Amino acid sequence: MARPTDTWGPQYFLASVGAGGLAVSFFLWLYMWVPHPGQQVPVFEDIASAWGKGDPLQMIMIAVAMTAIAAAAFVNLKLLIWNLGRFSSFRLTPAYDRLRQTNGEAQLTALPLAIAMAINVGFVLGLVFVPGLWGVVEYLFPLAIAAFLVTGLLALAQLGTFYGRVFGTGGFDWAGNNSFSQVMPAFALGMVGVGLSASAAMSANPVTAGAAIVLAVVFLVISALIAMLAVVLGLVSMAQHGTSVEGAPSLTIIVPLMTVLGILTLRVTHGMGAHFDAHAAPGDYLWMLSAFLGVQIAFLLFGVAVLRAQGYLGRFVTGPEVSAGSFGLVCPGVALAVMLQFFINKGLVGAGLIDKFGTAYWALSALSVAAQMSAVWIVLVLYRKHFRPDRSVPATAAE
Structure with missing residues (x-):
């Protein structure tokens, strides 16, 4: 039996990104609801300590989050x-060469996006x-910086090839730019950042923190x-x-x-205050997070x-039609859930x-x-629809 994923495209990297985002969103439960004195984030020892106190509701929350x-x-x-x-197989096909001559070449940055999320x-x-991870974490930070930097350079190299072709020889399809698909490279670079x-x-090391800030x-x-x-150009094309x-x-x-x-802005602001005396007031976090929200x-x-x-949901999520791009609907639910957690805890609670x-x-x-659970539901529906054999779904519709 055929599967929609038999016809592969770069947007299927978003399936990996969405699952990774869900893992991070459940970590926010521990980050916001488990005490972690002595470091910026909860670690295994903090979670074990909270579990050992025997509060039934907290134990359920921890069990659900960790699972x-x-x-x-x-x-x-x-x-x-x-x-x-x-992707390795796709690069050897004529479809890959055709993709690199279209606006869709920008979608290849979904690769570094997925890698950065996995890190x-x-x-x-x-x-x-x-x-005991926190005891050696200062040795891990430089390795993490190196890994993200390499991933970021990959994204920049892909973007340079795309922009070099478009601005050097032309060929950008304005009629086919009627979406925000060209924002994908920005998302990949933001994930690296x-x-x-x-x-x-x-990091407690000023040199490490300073390099990471820059x-x-x-x-x-x-x-x-x-x-x-990309947003401005996309809006123009969509209006036409x-x-x-x-x-x-x-x-x-x-x-x-x-x-x-x-x-990223919150972390950099904290690092600037911790190491370079550029402290932000609680109200600064409130207006900053309000603006992003x-x-x-x-x-x-x-x-x-x-x-x-x-009628997109009824066609491509719960309906018979399939598109790899539908996995892009997972990220907004996850992202809104995460932003609301920061807005509530760092913004509203922080400002009193x-x-x-x-x-x-x-x-x-x-x-x-609720936003988080909506993302979980979309993941379950799309995973079943795209990755399981189904005679009722034509495999060629996944392009």
Whole structure:
């Protein structure tokens, strides 16, 4: 029996990215709800200590979070390996050569995007499941910086090839640019930047933190510039030609982009305060996170309006049609859940507007969990639809 994934395209890397994002989102439960004195993030010892206190609700939360992290990380790694194998074969086909002569060449940056997400997931797994990791973490930060930098250089090299062809010899398809698919390179660079910023926020070594700050900000700026250009050009094309049905999920790509750039900004700001006396007040985090959340809401409403007008969910998620691009719908739910967690805990609680673990706190946190569960549902539906043999689904429709 055929499967939609028998016809492979670079957008299937988003399946791996979405699973990795879910692992990170469940880590936020531990990050925000488990005490972790002495370091910026909870580690195995903090989780074990919270478990040992025997609070039934907290024990359930920890069990669910750790199980979900392990399961999502497994799927993330499995899909990354599968995608790398398919990509290796795809590069030998005429379809790859044709892709590199079209606007779709930018979608190849989904490769470094998926790699950067997998590195982030690996760090989460180490924090949650490896005892004593924090004692050697300063040795790991330079390795993480090197890994993210290599991944970022891969993305820049791919982007340089694409832009060199487009601006050097022409050939950009303006009619086919009727989506936000050209934001993909910005998302990949932003994911690299947020990975670099982890060392900026958590390293106790000023040299390590300083190097991470500089590199993270460089990737932030490049990502933001590319995103702004791609959004403007995409809106112009969409206004003239309407939105591409298969590219419609890309209209929500700004939501995860704002999450990674927002967390990057928070981490860099913390690192600047910890090492270079450039401290931010609690109110600074409030307005900063509010701004990122506002951009997310605006583009989410825009994307949902277009998706509803096209009947996208009923066609490509729950309906008979298939498209690899539909995996792009996982990222907005995950990203909104993560951003809401930071907005609630670092913004509202940090500024003293609400009490942590109070009624308002849990009411708002429920919105984050709801967004997270919507992403889980989409992953389960799409995974079953694309990766399981089904005689009712034509394999050739996955292009």
